[in-house]
Amino acid sequence: MRASVTTIEPNGHFCSDCAVRGFAVCASLDPEELREFEHLGRRVHFAAGETVFSEEDITTSFYNLLEGVMRLYKLLPDGRRQIVGFALPGDFLGMNISDRHNFSADAIGAVTVCQFAKAPFGRFIEDRPHLLRRINELAIRELGQARDHMVLLGRRSADEKVATFLLGWRERLFSLKGSSNTVPLPMSRQDIADYLGLTIETVSRTFTKLERHGAIEILHGGISLRDPARVEALAAA
Amino acid sequence: MRASVTTIEPNGHFCSDCAVRGFAVCASLDPEELREFEHLGRRVHFAAGETVFSEEDITTSFYNLLEGVMRLYKLLPDGRRQIVGFALPGDFLGMNISDRHNFSADAIGAVTVCQFAKAPFGRFIEDRPHLLRRINELAIRELGQARDHMVLLGRRSADEKVATFLLGWRERLFSLKGSSNTVPLPMSRQDIADYLGLTIETVSRTFTKLERHGAIEILHGGISLRDPARVEALAAA
DNA sequence: CGCGCCGTTGATTTGAATCAAGTATTGTGG
DNA sequence: CCACAATACTTGATTCAAATCAACGGCGCG
Numbered sequence: 001m002r003a004s005v006t007t008i009e010p011n012g013h014f015c016s017d018c019a020v021r022g023f024a025v026c027a028s029l030d031p032e033e034l035r036e037f038e039h040l041g042r043r044v045h046f047a048a049g050e051t052v053f054s055e056e057d058i059t060t061s062f063y064n065l066l067e068g069v070m071r072l073y074k075l076l077p078d079g080r081r082q083i084v085g086f087a088l089p090g091d092f093l094g095m096n097i098s099d100r101h102n103f104s105a106d107a108i109g110a111v112t113v114c115q116f117a118k119a120p121f122g123r124f125i126e127d128r129p130h131l132l133r134r135i136n137e138l139a140i141r142e143l144g145q146a147r148d149h150m151v152l153l154g155r156r157s158a159d160e161k162v163a164t165f166l167l168g169w170r171e172r173l174f175s176l177k178g179s180s181n182t183v184p185l186p187m188s189r190q191d192i193a194d195y196l197g198l199t200i201e202t203v204s205r206t207f208t209k210l211e212r213h214g215a216i217e218i219l220h221g222g223i224s225l226r227d228p229a230r231v232e233a234l235a236a237a
Numbered sequence: 238m239r240a241s242v243t244t245i246e247p248n249g250h251f252c253s254d255c256a257v258r259g260f261a262v263c264a265s266l267d268p269e270e271l272r273e274f275e276h277l278g279r280r281v282h283f284a285a286g287e288t289v290f291s292e293e294d295i296t297t298s299f300y301n302l303l304e305g306v307m308r309l310y311k312l313l314p315d316g317r318r319q320i321v322g323f324a325l326p327g328d329f330l331g332m333n334i335s336d337r338h339n340f341s342a343d344a345i346g347a348v349t350v351c352q353f354a355k356a357p358f359g360r361f362i363e364d365r366p367h368l369l370r371r372i373n374e375l376a377i378r379e380l381g382q383a384r385d386h387m388v389l390l391g392r393r394s395a396d397e398k399v400a401t402f403l404l405g406w407r408e409r410l411f412s413l414k415g416s417s418n419t420v421p422l423p424m425s426r427q428d429i430a431d432y433l434g435l436t437i438e439t440v441s442r443t444f445t446k447l448e449r450h451g452a453i454e455i456l457h458g459g460i461s462l463r464d465p466a467r468v469e470a471l472a473a474a
Numbered sequence: 475c476g477c478g479c480c481g482t483t484g485a486t487t488t489g490a491a492t493c494a495a496g497t498a499t500t501g502t503g504g
Numbered sequence: 505c506c507a508c509a510a511t512a513c514t515t516g517a518t519t520c521a522a523a524t525c526a527a528c529g530g531c532g533c534g
Contacts, residue, residue, distance in 0.1 A: 074388050077473060082388040095377050102381045129366040136373045139380060140332050144339045146383035151311050151319040153390035154434030158490065189513060197391030199491055204514055220499090236314060395522065426481060436523060441482055457531095 013043055018114075020090040024064050028134035040121055041114040046107040053094070054104045061115050062094035068111030069186045072103050073194065083195040085145070086187065088172055092138055094118075109186050153197045161196040162206040163234035166216070166223065184222040210234075250280055255351075257327040261301050265371035277358060278351040283344040290331070291341045298352050299331035305348030306423045309340050310431065320432040322382070323424065325409055329375055331355075346423050390434045398433040399443040400471035403453070403460065421459040447471075 015026060015034045029037055041064065046052055052063065055074060070087040084103055087093060096102055125131050152161055170183045185192070189207075193200045207223070210216045215231050217224040225231060252263060252271045266274055278301065283289055289300065292311060307324040321340055324330060333339055362368050389401055407420045422429070426444075430437045444460070447453045452468050454461040462468060 074384060076388065076392060080392045082391045084384045084387050096381065097374055097378050098381075103384060129369060132366060132369055132373065136369065136376060137334060139373060139376045141334050143376060143380050143383060144333065144335075146380060146387065147311060147321045147340055150321050150383065150386060150390055151313065153387055154319045154431075155313060155317045188511095194391075200513080201492080201515085202490060205490095208514070437481080438483085438524080439522060442522095445482070 014038065015041075018066065020064065020066055024090045025092045025131065025134050025138065026064070028130045029128075033128065037124065040124060041116050044113050044115045046111045046113070048107060048109045050107045050111075052105045052107060052111070052113065053101050055101055057101050059094055059096055059099055059101055060118055062092065062118060062121055063105075064114040064116070065089050065091045065093065066112040066114055069108045070105050070111060071108055071187060071191055071195075072105050074103050081194045082197070083191060085142075085149075086169075086191075086195070088176060090176075092135065095135065095139065108191070158196075158198055158202050158206055159209070159234055161198060162192075162203060162210070163231050165192065165196055166225070166231060167228075167235050170225070181225040181228065182219070182222060183225060186221065251275065252278075255303065257301065257303055261327045262329045262368065262371050262375065263301070265367045266365075270365065274361065277361060278353050281350050281352045283348045283350070285344060285346045287344045287348075289342045289344060289348070289350065290338050292338055294338050296331055296333055296336055296338055297355055299329065299355060299358055300342075301351040301353070302326050302328045302330065303349040303351055306345045307342050307348060308345055308424060308428055308432075309342050311340050318431045319434070320428060322379075322386075323406075323428075323432070325413060327413075329372065332372065332376060345428070395433075395435055395439050395443055396446070396471055398435060399429075399440060399447070400452075400468050402429065402433055403462070403468060404465075404472050407462070418462040418465065419456070419459060420462060423458065 015021060015029075015038045016031070018024075018026070021027065026034065026037060043066070046068075052070065053059075053061075065087050066089055068089070070091075070093075071083050072085045072087055072093070073081050073083040075081050086108075087105070093105060094101065125135070152164055156164065166183060169185070170180075173183065174180075187195075189200050189203050192198075193203045196203065198206075207216070207218055210231070211218050213230070215225075215227045215234070217226050252258060252266075252275045253268070255261075255263070258264065263271065263274060280303070283305075289307065290296075290298075302324050303326055305326070307328075307330075308320050309322045309324055309330070310318050310320040312318050323345075324342070330342060331338065362372070389398055393401065403420060406422070407417075410420065411417075424432075426437045426440050429435075430440045433440065435443075444453070444455055447468070448455050450467070452462075452464045452471070454463050
């Protein structure tokens with residue numbers, strides 16, 4: 001779905017109040033820099049299902065996710081899809097070397113991003129090595145996650161994939177919202193399947209199996225971890 | 238295999254003569270900086286099969302690969318292995334956020350690296366943003382490759398995996414040694430299997446099948462692309 | 475020369491995909 | 505607010521691609 005009714009707020013917001021101030025790229029900026037930085041970004045809203053940018057697009061902007069969840073994915077010519085990650089608030093999107101995005105990004109549910117035009121953002125970084133270092137840090141962290149995910153895709157069974165996903169997703173939400181055995185899953189079964197390199201049927205069956213074994217409870221829009229130790233045992237393997 | 242008979246050369250080498258000078262991290266340094274940089278790195282040799290660093294090791298050094306090929310991999314507790322990449326001359330290894338390497342690295346065949354102690358290297362970067370930018374660039378490039386590989390692992394068939402691997406490997410060698418339809422494969426079938434998320438038998442069968450169809454010829458230590466168009470068609474899917 | 479590793483090939487099994495319904499949930503227009 | 509269409513999810517039957525199990529040939533090395 002292409003962006004249609006996106007809303008661009010007038011600049012009536014302040015970075016200092018921003019929900020992701022503490023852990024996004026901008027965490028590396030001091031209060032003075034932040035005031036300058038404020039003029040670079042614009043808050044933009046996307047509705048559920050809208051595409052924020054596409055794989056083949058020329059990169060004109062970078063994005064700092066403020067609210068909501070996004071799916072990041074690549075498509076093969078015949079339509080097969082691999083989701084390469086889910087983005088959560090604080091994630092920084094759009095860095096690349098080829099001047100083109102190398103994946104597409106859709107809003108899952110309503111999303112708010114802080115959008116930066118590429119050129120001014122580049123200029124702002126130019127003489128602020130600490131911001132560059134922060135960006136580098138985020139890139140290296142992502143690279144580590146990407147490698148972990150390769151292990152999952154290449155060498156784990158369906159059961160292990162699903163168990164690992166549930167625990168990993170809970171862990172990510174934990175650092176945003178605190179610990180809970182109730183794990184919201186805003187993405188569809190198809191999204192989960194395309195993330196784990198499985199089919200929707202296999203994901204569904206695996207969820208059901210986990211529930212039958214008392215490891216989880218399937219809720220609307222999520223799951224509850226009934227027996228975390230059991231799920232961990234499955235994921236470790 | 239652990240490093241045993243590694244050789245450390247006395248500092249009788251010059252960065253300006255270095256084979257990877259033009260495209261490694263150090264490409265971003267001017268001649269004066271290079272002279273200072275020279276004192277930071279030491280050339281170290283590893284024999285075939287030796288481990289340069291391991292997943293669980295504390296990071297004490299960064300490595301610039303000068304000669305040879307390395308396999309980078311992660312292991313699951315039960316021994317399943319996923320090769321997350323092959324390193325070629327010019328590749329920069331060891332960057333991480335957790336102070337631990339998040340993968341292991343073995344020499345495939347004889348290898349020469351330029352080894353940098355972490356602390357002095359960090360200090361050297363400190364006031365040289367262009368070097369940091371270069372490192373960032375390499376990290377982002379790798380991230381793109383990692384995402385491509387996720388698509389391969391999660392969504393491609395065995396035939397597509399092998400065909401894509403052969404073309405990709407040829408492409409990488411091309412930028413080092415120029416174009417050729419003869420593609421050396423210094424890694425074992427097991428390595429290829431662990432890179433592609435397949436078994437050794439499936440890799441072997443797929444090679445044989447490609448040969449029977451006249452797409453490739455299997456040589457000792459490599460293959461020859463007889464019908465590149467056909468291999469490309471398989472890889473595209 | 476013979477042992478061991480690497481790669482190939484064949485037979486069989488199996489985990490996940492595919493094919494095929496059916497049920498629940500959400501959204502829409504009357 | 506309800507009827508109905510569309511979408512999301514589940515479940516079952518069957519197929520199939522790749523894994524596993526098994527054996528053998530070739531090459532390299534002590």
